[in-house]
Amino acid sequence: MTARYLREEHHMFRAAFRKFLEKEAYPHYNDWEKRGIIPRSFWAKMGENGFLCPWVDEKYGGLNADFAYSVVINEELEKVGASLVGIGLHNDIVTPYIASYGTEEQKQKWLPKCVTGELITAIAMTEPGAGSDLANISTTAVKDGDYYIVNGQKTFITNGIHADLIVVACKTDPHAKPPHRGISLLVVERDTPGFTRGRKLEKVGLHAQDTAELFFHDAKVPAHNLLGEEGRGFYYLMEKLQQERLVVAIAAQTAAEVMFSLTKQYVKQRSAFGRRVSEFQTVQFRLAEMATDIALGRTFVDRVIEEHMAGKQIVTEVSMAKWWITEMAKRVAAEAMQLHGGYGYMEEYEIARRYRDIPVSAIYAGTNEMMKTIIARQLDL
Structure with a gap:
């Protein structure tokens, strides 16, 4: 449909x-x-x-x-x-x-x-000591004339190697109460003095995606690179996380659909005990369960997309889509590899790559545990 x-x-x-x-x-x-x-x-x-x-x-x-x-x-x-x-x-x-x-x-x-x-752009929120707990980031930006002097470290930064512009979440007021009111966003450009990149991180999956550590040692960022108002960074991040998490849900839904298609094609071609694998009832039931989960995910994510396009505030629904669809895609990946048998564990088969790529979708853009926390807050418990 x-x-x-x-x-x-x-x-x-x-x-x-x-x-x-x-x-x-x-x-x-x-x-x-x-x-x-x-x-x-x-x-x-x-x-x-x-x-x-x-x-x-x-x-x-x-x-x-x-x-x-x-x-x-x-x-x-x-x-x-x-x-x-x-x-x-x-x-x-x-x-x-x-x-x-x-x-x-x-x-x-x-x-x-x-x-x-x-x-090419990137956004730098996560630090070695602060992931989901954004309010407690430690990277600082101290105003000094026409510049901000930035010190700190970021990690797990998508596009970290290629990035020419990096939106960096930092503390312009480390003493703000509550702490999130001291966060601002600065745009750090590639040639900024004091800004360096660490190694390209070796990951379980997403091998072609450049993920890196970023270091700021007295980095001189022009004051006019402040994005929006000083002290409003946390609120800007919260406003944009709805679309970020929706994008993750869309990708996970698509990955599940691809993995199902690969598996259906494989079991129809593969034979065992004189029959096509797809003719075994146990296989048919497993495919039926996968197809049902995928259809439910598609119906829900399409509805959430419509509401997002209509400008509605649907943080709860997006959080639901993000956690449920990424977990569903992980289940599909496990079933798909199992139904591929030994060949599913071989790198020459696409399902092997898909199997190692999908787990991180339940971690980035806010872990699925954080998604459930957001949902629970709206349940009047």
């Missing part, structure tokens, strides 16, 4: 984007996984063809497109492979901070190049 928020122009856009990916991504993806990074040349091609930040206003080089275009892009990228998650982060998570809270000068300076792929 086609989602109600998708119109003819979205289907045409999907067909064009899929054709682009069939030429520029699918043939190269395994090589990118081995090399451990998505080349910047691919980002540039995405930009040249209008596939980066299409929602950006036309006066900054965008297409002024609705969120349904972002849904299409995220779904089609996930079908290629989960390591392309950094593009969704750039498109629909980081760049919106600039569009929503940036000054006109900041928008003119950065947004056009975000659209072309000349600038």
Whole structure:
């Protein structure tokens, strides 16, 4: 069933984007996984063809497109492979901070190049000692004339190696009570003195996605790189986390659908005891359970997308979608590998990659335990 928020122009856009990916991504993806990074040349091609930040206003080089275009892009990228998650982060998570809270000068300076792929973005919240507990980050930014002097460390930063612009959450008032009122957002540019990158982190999955540590040692960030108002950073983060978590749910839903398709195809081709594996009732029941879970996930996430596009505050529903769909996708991955038998454990089969890529979706953008905490707060317990 086609989602109600998708119109003819979205289907045409999907067909064009899929054709682009069939030429520029699918043939190269395994090589990118081995090399451990998505080349910047691919980002540039995405930009040249209008596939980066299409929602950006036309006066900054965008297409002024609705969120349904972002849904299409995220779904089609996930079908290629989960390591392309950094593009969704750039498109629909980081760049919106600039569009929503940036000054006109900041928008003119950065947004056009975000659209072309000349600038790749990242957001730096997580620290070695602070993940879900954002209010207790320790990175500081002290005002000194026309600059902020930034000191601290960030980790697990998606696009950390490629990033040219990094939205950094930091404490501009370490003594604020409550602590979250002291958080501000600064945009740190690639050549900022005192800013360095650590190693590219070796992960269980998402091998082609560049994740890195970032270090700030008396980094001099121009005061005019402050995003929005000083002390409002925590509130900006909370406002944007709804879309970030929805993007994660969309990707996990798509991954589950891909894994089911791979498994269904495999069991119909594979034979055992003189019969196709798909003819065994136990296999049919397991596939029926997977298909049901996936259909429920699709119905719910499409409804949440519609409400998000309508501008509704649906933090609770997005939290539900994020935790339930990512957990469902993990279950599908485990069942899919089991039904592939020994071949499912071989790297030459796509399901092996999918199996190791999906678990992190239950961790980033807020752990699933945090999602349940958010939901519980709304239950009047």
